[in-house]
Amino acid sequence: MAGTLVHEPHVSPELSGRRIAGKYELIRKIGAGGMGAVYEAKNFALLKRCAVKLLLSPELAQNANVVKRFFREARASSVIESDHLVQIFDSGTDPDTGAPYMVMELLNGEDLEQVADRLGALDPIVVAKLMLQTTTGLAKAHELGIVHRDIKPANVFLTERDSGDLMIKILDFGIAKVKMEQFLETSHGLTRTGAMLGTPLYMSPEQAQGSTDIDPQSDVWSLGVMMFQLLSGTLPFASARSLGELMVGILTADIPLLQDRAPWVPPELAEITHRAMSRDIERRYANAGEMRAALLEALAEPDVASITRDMLVSVSPDHRTHIAPRLELSEDGLLRATTRTGLTTSPADSVTIPTRRPVVPLALAGLFGAVVVGVGLTALWKTRPAPTSFGTASAPLPVAAESQEPTATHSELRTFSLRVGPPGVQVSVDGTLTPAPDGRVQITGNPGETRHIIVLLGDRTIDRTIAVTRTGLIPSKLELPPEEATAPTSAGRAPTKAPVKATPPPTTSAKPPPNNGTPQIAKDLGEFN
The missing domain is CATH 1.10.510.10 (Transferase(Phosphotransferase) domain 1)
Incomplete structure (x- = not known):
């Protein structure tokens, strides 16, 4: 079997036999979903087999943010140099259908x-x-x-190389963020975009x-x-x-x-x-x-x-x-x-x-x-x-x-210490001001229950829900960031370890190589921030 897309409900039109961007002849559909379809194709000029992904949903194709993130996958392939990512060769918008497209390696597996x-x-x-x-x-x-x-698993593809070895290829960078944003907007997003189920x-x-x-x-x-x-x-x-x-x-x-x-x-x-x-x-x-x-x-x-x-x-x-x-x-x-x-x-x-x-x-x-x-x-x-x-x-x-998993009962009440900081913070547990001697607050509950915690010191605040489990509290520590640090951007989430800083792409003073007719994909990490 050949393919690069997860198995999803058929909602897109049949385009086999059409030519995309005047150079990619669509041979057969190999995957489809609420956002579009993937076709086995052939580069008409080079006679090379490839796969073409099309964003065919009219609603999504007219959404500038969705289109921008559709091309994130193409940029990810350009920026991230790894044999374990599906390779993207070209991207653009088909002038005849108006559909954004990207051209990628055809995977067998x-x-x-x-x-x-x-x-x-x-x-x-x-x-x-x-x-x-x-x-x-x-x-x-x-x-x-x-x-x-x-x-x-549906976004991790196992393809066979000429040597006979099997190789993992990660799919769908970029579309993931679209799915998440659609999911957060309304419950209708789940119906419109079947992959999100x-x-x-x-x-x-x-x-x-x-x-x-x-x-x-x-x-x-x-x-x-x-x-x-x-x-x-x-x-x-x-x-x-x-x-x-x-x-x-x-x-x-x-x-x-x-x-x-x-x-x-x-x-x-x-x-x-x-x-x-x-x-x-x-x-x-x-x-x-x-x-x-x-x-x-x-x-x-x-x-x-x-x-x-x-x-x-x-x-x-x-x-x-x-x-x-x-x-x-x-x-x-x-x-x-x-x-x-x-x-x-x-x-x-x-x-x-x-x-x-x-x-x-x-x-x-x-x-x-x-x-x-x-x-x-x-x-x-x-x-x-x-x-x-x-x-x-x-x-x-x-x-x-x-x-068998024991069912939680009231006899399973547990008490754990929640560490809070820095010194001098005020702590509210489910709306009740609770003392925090030595930077610890005692939390009692049955496994599976949650507690609403607010940690306050001056202008700095953490507003977080914690969970009681049989092993302890999740999270087990809530500490306000230093005054010079930026406050959390998402209400309800405690400060986390800083994500790995993006490494800027290497700069060069040499002029770019000639195109020679080969599609070029810009490398710009800003798309991923």
């Missing part, structure tokens, strides 16, 4: 959404390699201060809050959700019955432990996944580069990123009968891998489920897999009682009841 639908949970080592390639490409964008905003499943808490101050850590959250899905065959949650419930879940619901869904997942990968999905941004990877470094450390093998088609298989039945060493809750509140397996499961570091009881993990996989077609919540993991050690073959087999 399938996106990771199709892979996940076809195979379910993948071999953990293959998932690590897929995520390593994805973070390698995205890290290049983050180094330039460019945030994708819509990372999900899947986007919230991978949306970060910052996006769910409606913040426009989105940094690379938002992409990291989405990477974590995608990794959870590829490792377990399920999304973190699949119980939300409405978009509103989904948004609340992203902000407040506990995320299930990955190893409850997929006990065979090595602890190194489970730790990376959960850290990427931490609601506390101080604990989440700062950018894709940090997550890539963690994956590299876990994948300690010579040909670390190489993937071939024969490796792209589901987790084998035999693999499912092993239980990898469990993550353990550390003193700092993070789930950490205390046992390093080298991304393997063997009798020395895992438990084989007795053949007389193989139904337990399979039944659980079926239980969670049956609801993955619904919508899922991307949220923080659930802390459970101290996990049983599975370091020896004599370790007891967990029963199905132990994998």
Whole structure:
């Protein structure tokens, strides 16, 4: 199969046989959505096959901001130099149809959404390699201060090179911001633009809050959700019955432990996944580069990123009968891998489920897999009682009841300290002025509940909703920025670590090279700020 667009409802006119900009002959449609379509095409002059993406929605094509951001993808390909981004060759507006277009490399393969639908949970080592390639490409964008905003399996394409190796190509830079803005305007945006229906499943808490101050850590959250899905065959949650419930879940619901869904997942990968999905941004990877470094450390093998088609298989039945060493809750509140397996499961570091009881993990996989077609919540993991050690073959087999998520009750009231600063701040909790001795405020609640916090000192204010979980508060610290710092641009969001500063493109005094008839795409980082 060849394609560069996610599978979406057919709403665009059929243009096969037409010529775009007088030089690109459209051969066949290979993808369509509420915003436009992608065609396999041929450069009439060079006889070279390519793909042409067209923004065909009349409403969107007349919106200057939408058109500007449509071309963001073309500029991203020009500015971000990475083999893991789809290459854009040309862009412009077709004089006959008035449709903005961009010309890109024609990819042969399938996106990771199709892979996940076809195979379910993948071999953990293959998932690590897929995520390593994805973070390698995205890290290049983050180094330039460019945030994708819509990372999900449908936007990560797996194409086959001449060597037979499979390579990740990240799609749809630029369109992601259009989708987010349409989503925020009105609920009708969800109907007008069908692609947005899947986007919230991978949306970060910052996006769910409606913040426009989105940094690379938002992409990291989405990477974590995608990794959870590829490792377990399920999304973190699949119980939300409405978009509103989904948004609340992203902000407040506990995320299930990955190893409850997929006990065979090595602890190194489970730790990376959960850290990427931490609601506390101080604990989440700062950018894709940090997550890539963690994956590299876990994948300690010579040909670390190489993937071939024969490796792209589901987790084998035999693999499912092993239980990898469990993550353990550390003193700092993070789930950490205390046992390093080298991304393997063997009798020395895992438990084989007795053949007389193989139904337990399979039944659980079926239980969670049956609801993955619904919508899922991307949220923080659930802390459970101290996990049983599975370091020896004599370790007891967990029963199905132990994998069920306990329902929060009033007997689960927890009290945690919220750190606030600097000294002298006033703190309001749900409208009540609350003392903060030694820079700490005591917060009591059931897991899943939220508290409205206002921290005030002079003209500086933080207005934020925090969540109570079984492990602590999210976030666990609210500190006003220094007086000389710029106040947060989005109400309700606490100060975050400064995003990676954009590196300006190299300047040169030499005159630009002649065009020679080859379309040129300007490199301008201002489009991404």
